[in-house]
Amino acid sequence: MTERVGEFVPTPRLLLGPGPSMVHPRVLRAMGAPLLGHLDPEFLRLMNEIQQMLRRVFRTANRFTIALSGTGSAGMEAALVNLVEPGDAVIVGVNGVFGSRMASIVERCGGKPVRVEASWGRIVEANAIKSALARSGPVKAVAVVHAETSTGVHQPLEEIGALCRQHDALFIVDAVTSLGGLPLEVDRWGIDACYSGTQKCLSCPPGLAPLTLSERALAAIRNRKAPCQSWYLDVSLIADYWAEAKRAYHHTAPISMLYALREALRLIEEEGLEARFARHRLHSAALMAGLGALGLLPFAEEGHRLPSLNSVTLPAQVEDAAVRAELLQEFGIEIGGGLGALQGKLWRIGLMGESSAREHVLSLLSALEVLFLRHKWISRPGIALEAASRIYAGDGRKE
Numbered sequence: 027m028t029e030r031v032g033e034f035v036p037t038p039r040l041l042l043g044p045g046p047s048m049v050h051p052r053v054l055r056a057m058g059a060p061l062l063g064h065l066d067p068e069f070l071r072l073m074n075e076i077q078q079m080l081r082r083v084f085r086t087a088n089r090f091t092i093a094l095s096g097t098g099s100a101g102m103e104a105a106l107v108n109l110v111e112p113g114d115a116v117i118v119g120v121n122g123v124f125g126s127r128m129a130s131i132v133e134r135c136g137g138k139p140v141r142v143e144a145s146w147g148r149i150v151e152a153n154a155i156k157s158a159l160a161r162s163g164p165v166k167a168v169a170v171v172h173a174e175t176s177t178g179v180h181q182p183l184e185e186i187g188a189l190c191r192q193h194d195a196l197f198i199v200d201a202v203t204s205l206g207g208l209p210l211e212v213d214r215w216g217i218d219a220c221y222s223g224t225q226k227c228l229s230c231p232p233g234l235a236p237l238t239l240s241e242r243a244l245a246a247i248r249n250r251k252a253p254c255q256s257w258y259l260d261v262s263l264i265a266d267y268w269a270e271a272k273r274a275y276h277h278t279a280p281i282s283m284l285y286a287l288r289e290a291l292r293l294i295e296e297e298g299l300e301a302r303f304a305r306h307r308l309h310s311a312a313l314m315a316g317l318g319a320l321g322l323l324p325f326a327e328e329g330h331r332l333p334s335l336n337s338v339t340l341p342a343q344v345e346d347a348a349v350r351a352e353l354l355q356e357f358g359i360e361i362g363g364g365l366g367a368l369q370g371k372l373w374r375i376g377l378m379g380e381s382s383a384r385e386h387v388l389s390l391l392s393a394l395e396v397l398f399l400r401h402k403w404i405s406r407p408g409i410a411l412e413a414a415s416r417i418y419a420g421d422g423r424k425e
């Protein structure tokens with residue numbers, strides 16, 4: 027007899043890694059709604075609503091603001107594959123995994139990446155971009171990562187935006203781990219192409235990449251010498267589906283994913299962006315205080331630490347893989363390890379969207395205390411929870 031595959035019932039997890047983040051039950055419920063056709067007037071109305079809400083989170087008036095089919099990397103690929111033509115020089119800030127990924131896509135487009143490197147854990151200085159612009163001749167675009175998820179670095183953007191205007195270069199920003207979790211001002215900071223992913227601070231399952239393009243970016247795409255080599259990610263074709271006047275079939279929209287995104291954006295509007303950013307800051311501060319008490323110190327440069335992705339270095343005695351396995355098996359908690367050269371040396375703890383909550387911070391710190399006591403890396407219980415509680419006690423008096 028052939029054995030049938032049983033129903034899949036995942037074990038409940040607390041997702042505190044670099045994504046996906048926790049998803050609100052309302053978002054999961056929205057995904058279970060019956061399907062509509064992708065050209066049904068009711069579905070087209072939902073697309074309009076998503077566009078309006080995305081413009082408000084991106085803080086932009088850009089007409090071209092959509093949710094692309096695919097994960098955050100599809101957003102990255104779409105931005106680059108449409109804007110970069112063979113021979114174009116593109117300055118790319120590289121201080122972690124995602125900056126390198128952008129440089130490698132620029133190369134695949136036939137462009138010439140000019141890497142402006144900074145050590146992992148530090149920001150890319152605006153001055154370094156400035157000198158690269160000064161010495162590189164005509165530059166098509168400057169691309170940087172707002173929230174470098176591999177290191178926990180929060181990249182300042184405003185000054186780089188101004189430099190791009192001065193040099194008539196397009197400004198491309200990866201906002202995968204920032205959109206909906208920390209301030210991002212697409213219009214005010216002069217960003218021409220900005221993409222994100224749904225499974226980080228937007229707290230939706232993975233599968234869509236919000237993308238917004240300025241009129242300057244759209245003009246650059248219209249003036250391409252040859253069509254973009256990707257058919258699926260060609261935004262001039264995709265635009266005809268999202269444009270109200272056309273609604274031309276390009277590919278079938280992932281209907282249920284768009285239901286989910288609409289609900290996640292509604293939750294963001296109910297909370298308010300400022301309140302949401304303050305929540306991310308508060309829980310990050312409490313987590314970092316608790317981790318500090320356990321001897322886990324911040325990895326990213328001071329003053330440039332992400333509230334959505336908390337990176338800490340491990341003391342020599344702490345066994346990375348063993349503790350992360352215990353956290354998952356005994357407590358059902360997922361956190362992230364270091365990537366590349368940082369493997370075994372770093373933890374990356376995501377407090378994104380729904381994951382950014384007091385009960386989650388306290389659960390993780392309690393679990394770590396139990397494990398650290400068992401391994402005899404600390405001698406007194408309560409130290410991490412006390413440190414975090416002090417931050418929470420100060421809340422309310424401050425704001």
Ligand SMILES: *Cc1c(COP(=O)(O)O)cnc(C)c1O
Nearest residue numbers: 097098099124173175202203223
């Ligand atoms: C997660 C992430 C991506 C890639 O997104 P996927 O959804 O994994 O494709 C790109 N850039 C940054 C900064 C990220 O954190």
